[in-house]
Amino acid sequence: MIPRRPIGDVLLSARSISLSFGGVKALNDISIEVRRHEILSIIGPNGAGKTSMLNVINGVYHPQAGDITFRGRRWTRMGGAEAAAQGIARTFQNVALFRGMSVLDNILSGRARRFRASIVAQALNLPHAVREEVAERGRVEELIEFLDLQAVRRTPVGTLPYGLQKRVELARALAAEPELLLLDEPMAGMTFEEKQDMCRFVLDVNRVLGTTVVLIEHDIGVVMDLSDRIAVLDYGRKIADGPPDAVRGNAEVIAAYLGTNHGIAA
Numbered sequence: 001m002i003p004r005r006p007i008g009d010v011l012l013s014a015r016s017i018s019l020s021f022g023g024v025k026a027l028n029d030i031s032i033e034v035r036r037h038e039i040l041s042i043i044g045p046n047g048a049g050k051t052s053m054l055n056v057i058n059g060v061y062h063p064q065a066g067d068i069t070f071r072g073r074r075w076t077r078m079g080g081a082e083a084a085a086q087g088i089a090r091t092f093q094n095v096a097l098f099r100g101m102s103v104l105d106n107i108l109s110g111r112a113r114r115f116r117a118s119i120v121a122q123a124l125n126l127p128h129a130v131r132e133e134v135a136e137r138g139r140v141e142e143l144i145e146f147l148d149l150q151a152v153r154r155t156p157v158g159t160l161p162y163g164l165q166k167r168v169e170l171a172r173a174l175a176a177e178p179e180l181l182l183l184d185e186p187m188a189g190m191t192f193e194e195k196q197d198m199c200r201f202v203l204d205v206n207r208v209l210g211t212t213v214v215l216i217e218h219d220i221g222v223v224m225d226l227s228d229r230i231a232v233l234d235y236g237r238k239i240a241d242g243p244p245d246a247v248r249g250n251a252e253v254i255a256a257y258l259g260t261n262h263g264i265a266a
């Protein structure tokens with residue numbers, strides 16, 4: 001078993017975030033801190049604001065109030081490209097890959113931001129562009145091995161079982177070498193075995209690569225197993241934030257989950 005990296009100082013701090021869509025208050029004065037090397041899960045019933053929170057963190061949505069501090073720098077309006085450049089990567093609720101392209105090329109697309117050679121130099125196969133592509137492919141091969149994707153490296157992604165497609169998506173996000181990885185329901189729709197595999201890979205990413213992870217997940221068993229800390233949202237408010245055992249026993253959390261099919265009580 002690989003030893004844990006100790007949980008460090010605050011990597012990302014979202015302060016007093018409020019976000020509305022017309023009359024719908026998706027996020028209501030929410031503050032969340034993410035510490036270096038931890039796995040933080042954000043949970044809550046449908047419509048609680050979980051995906052909106054991820055979209056604020058990676059600059060897709062701009063909140064009407066509040067700010068984000070990432071690696072010590074404060075942002076009031078961080079765009080998606082800036083978030084990526086700063087070291088934030090994410091996967092999506094639904095698979096968002098190039099279905100006709102191979103596993104290898106999909107993962108390579110996650111390194112696009114790192115390519116220095118111009119498109120013209122790449123198209124003309126100029127020596128520096130070729131050298132760069134060889135180096136980039138080498139890094140992609142490392143990821144393929146790390147996530148156990150060797151057997152399907154040349155396979156078009158669209159033909160793979162769903163669980164493997166999600167794993168390729170994880171690989172593509174990791175290709176950007178993020179410091180903070182946001183996973184939006186990485187196990188939704190998976191079989192029991194696929195979930196077990198994904199749990200193991202998320203732990204490996206956290207422990208071996210040292211990547212800090214923020215995870216949205218409906219499977220409470222998975223959340224309890226993986227998380228160092230859990231933040232619970234309900235109707236756009238944060239109702240609890242703490243280690244799994246404390247959250248599991250929190251009366252307000254149990255009440256929020258009553259009447260849903262996502263059991264939380266032990």
Ligand SMILES: Nc1ncnc2c1ncn2[C@@H]1O[C@H](COP(=O)(O)OP(=O)(O)OP(=O)(O)O)[C@@H](O)[C@H]1O
Pocket residue numbers: 021024025026044045046047048049050051052053
């Ligand atoms: N782009 C949007 N336009 C309008 N309303 C939105 C938009 N995105 C989210 N909302 C609304 O904001 C609220 C929070 O939605 P969000 O998707 O963040 O919740 P969630 O907790 O991720 O839900 P789920 O578990 O179902 O994915 C909901 O009422 C939703 O309808």
